[in-house]
Amino acid sequence: MEYRVLGKNLKVSEIGFGCMGLSHAYGKPVDKKDGIRLLREAVEMGYTFFDTAEVYGTAGNPHANEELAGEALKSVRDKVVIATKFGIHFDMGSKDVNKPLVPDSRPEVIRASAEASLRRLDTDHIDLYYQHRNDPNVPIEEVAGVMAELMQEGKITHWGLSEADEDTIRRAHAVCPLTAIQNRYSMMARWHEKLFPVLEELQIGYVAFSPLANGFLSARYGKEAVFDSQYDYRSVMPQFSGQGIDKNRKLIALLHKTAEEKCATPAQISLAWMLCKKPYLVPIPGTRNIGRMLENADASAIRLTASEVKALDDALDKMEMSDVFGGTKILSAS
Template sequence: MKTRVLGKDLEVSAIGLGCMGMSHAYGPAADKKEMTELLCKAVEKGYTFFDTAELYGTCENPHDNEELLGEALKPYRNRIVLASKCGIRFDESSSEVNKPLIPDGRPETIKASVDGSLRRLQTDHLDLYYIHRIDPKVPVEEAAGAMKELIDAGKITHFGISEADEHTLRRAHAVCPVTAVQNRYSMMYRDYEAIFPVLEELQIGFVAFSPLANGFLSAQYNKESKFEKGTDYRSVMPQFTPEAIDKNEEMLRYLKGMADRKNATPAQISLAWMMAKKPWIVPIPGTRKYGRLIENAQAADVELTEQEVKELDNMLESVPMSEVFGGSKIKK
């Protein structure tokens, strides 16, 4: 697979693998043996960038995902880039499917969290470590200072922030250079295009999570699609309602048309579109299926012309589009 560079020097596969869905938010955790095999196949197929977090798991096993990756990827550790995150926990008192998040960006929390992640991931360092959400009660400079200490100690090599705006990024970057921001980005969620100029200026990479709008842009869902109640976030996401399926029909029809013209799939067009925007954008779609793993990887070879990107942008500005899931609530 082609590669891209995040920040000044973190080289990763052009498409990364978001591993959350193997353990969390897409129904009960998947079979560990199957996911271990899938992760090994991902390495064989050229994926070098694997994304997890300390809280991707279940009530029974809160750190399931890091433990899965630690065991599965141990034989390939010197060939891959491992990214994890700290700084939030779930509000377990909530009965919602998608529980609100409680941020905790205190330096002592960050330092304790990295030790847990290193142990579970069976490694002596993380290649990229993110503050998972900004804690409004802790100045971001303090969190960035803790990350700088972790770099100096050799526990991490690069610092990232998830769901950050320009002001936050500038403040954090002044204390410890930020290698990547990981924000939600897809054809249906484009809010963070506003920070592209500052990322260019500061030489910060953009890691796009939910690049297919939680799978919706694969064009594989319809009104009969069923999601496990209680464990699958898609069961409460606005883009998967019957009304939304109708409202998004024109957009998906256009996407399929472009896919046919380019001998690609709608998912590949969606990924190729964002990669054509900037050379430092790296999408990290997730999957539990080998076929999707390959399909997503091959998106790196789909090249859109400037005119085709403009066509897609114009379409996104003009056709009807439903609401789309915009992220878990942050508990005040």
């Protein structure tokens, strides 16, 4: 596994591990012992960057993912970078599998969240602390001020924004410099490429969540795939619908063709394409399968030339494809 630097000085494995799916959104949570075993195996494979959040869990245990990550990584804490997030909770009264989000980044809520995350992660500091979503009721400058205070207190060492736009990034960075943003990014979700110039200007890293379009770009899912309607967001995602699969046939064919040329898998091509676009891009795919985890890690060894990346971009620009994910409702905190 190779390494990259986010911001000015946060060194991470160039492929990180998204922990969310072990406890949230991709089916019923895994057994805790199995999750711990998987995360420790990830460290052995060379992963050093682990991403979680205070809300990754279920109605019965809404903080399960942080607890899992904390227990799994405690023995290797000095070897890993842990990122977690504050600033939202789910509307658990909703019957939707993809629960609406309620933003809340009031300073007192941020401080309570940080203390609780430190306890669950069983650590004395958070390496990268993201605002999970913008709170329209709290100016980003106020949030950034709290981050500066938490840094001074040694409770966090770096901070970032998730699903951020240019204006929010600039305003936040002016108060307390950002290390990274974490936005959706994949071959099916390229709209945030317009942020590349500002990230380069301000020296901010880009952590890409859902880099495989929620697993679709592994090219392993057809119309026969069935997802748990209670626990699995993919059950309502457009790329996994019958119509979506039909729309995406050319995309999957392109991945298979490129993978064959590079002696790789479609998932590895999807990750390698991203790694070869920008040196500050770090994807964080998640999985419950050790084989898939190794496959993702091995994408670090695949290199595409600039002309190969451009050819893929040009093909993607002209290609019909379905929507991806579908979006999440955001409710007012008031």
